[in-house]
C-alpha cells in the first residue's frame with residue numbers, strides 16, 4: 511500500500527534526477543583536499559558533497575538514509591562510508607549504546623525498542639547532534655532517522671539545519687521480514703511480533719517523512735531488492751547522476 515503511495519510521488523531515481531529551484535544544490539562551491547584513503551574515482555563526488563554543506567564548511571554534508579526495517583540501510587551505509595568517505599551515524603546503534611550504559615534512560619529506550627515504538631525525539635536528536643558535533647568527517651550518513659514528522663521537526667529545531675540529501679531504500683515487506691528473521695544478531699526487536707509492529711510504525715509514521723522530503727525535491731529512491739552489490743551499484747549511479755547534474759567539473 512505505502513509503496514503505491516510513494517510510487518505516485520516525485521521520488522527521484524538516478525535516471526530522473528534534476529535540480530530543484532528551491533533546493534540549495536546550486537549554492538556554494540568550495541573544495542576539499544582528499545585524505546589519503548579516499549579513492550581517486552570518488553574525488554569529484556567528494557567535491558560535490560563538500561559543496562552542499564554550510565557555506566563556510568561549518569557543518570558537514572548530511573545525508574539521511576531511510577527505508578523500512580531490514581531494507582538494508584545499515585549494510586549499504588557501511589559501503590557508502592567506506593567508498594565515499596562518510597561517517598556513519600546509526601540512530602538505532604546510538605540508542606542501543608545508551609541501553610548498554612545501564613542508565614534509567616537506557617531502560618526506557620529498551621522498553622520502547624522491544625515494542626517497535628519510537629523513542630522520544632529529545633533523546634534521539636541529542637544523541638545525533640552530539641555524534642555530528644564530535645565527528646571530524648566532512649560528510650555524515652544519518653542511518654534510520656528521522657522516524658516520524660515529530661523527529662524531523664525536532665532535528666531541524668535543535669540543530670538549526672536540514673539534510674542535504676535523503677536516500678530512501680525501497681524494499682517489499684516480505685523481503686524485509688525475511689531478512690530480519692535471518693539477521694541473527696541477537697536484537698531484541700528481530701522477532702515476528704515486534705517486526706509486525708515496526709512495519710506498521712514504518713508505514714504510518716516514517717513514510718510521511720519520505721513524502722515530505724520528496725515534496726521538497728530532496729528524496730532519492732533506490733530499489734533495495736537484489737544482491738547487496740546490485741543495490742550498491744544503484745547507489746553509485748545515484749551519486750554519479752548527482753555529480754552530472756549539479757557539479758561544475
Ligand SMILES: Nc1ncnc2c1ncn2[C@@H]1O[C@H](COP(=O)(O)OP(=O)(O)OP(=O)(O)O)[C@@H](O)[C@H]1O
Nearest residue numbers: 578579580581582583584585689692693736737738
Ligand atoms: N541485498 C540484500 N540481500 C539479502 N540480505 C541482505 C541484503 N542487504 C542486507 N541484507 C541482510 O539483511 C539484514 C538486514 O540488513 P540491515 O541490517 O542492513 O537492514 P536495516 O535497514 O539497517 O535494518 P534495521 O532497520 O532493522 O536496522 C542483515 O542480516 C543483512 O545482512
Ligand SMILES: O=c1ccn([C@@H]2O[C@H](COP(=O)(O)O)[C@@H](O)[C@H]2O)c(=O)[nH]1
Nearest residue numbers: 601602623626627628629634654655657
Ligand atoms: O531514530 C530512531 C531510530 C531507532 N529507533 C528505535 O530503535 C529501533 C531500531 O532501530 P534501527 O534503525 O532498526 O536499528 C526502532 O525500531 C525504534 O524502536 C527510534 O526510536 N528512533
Ligand SMILES: [Mg+2]
Nearest residue numbers: 583584602654
Ligand atoms: Mg540498521
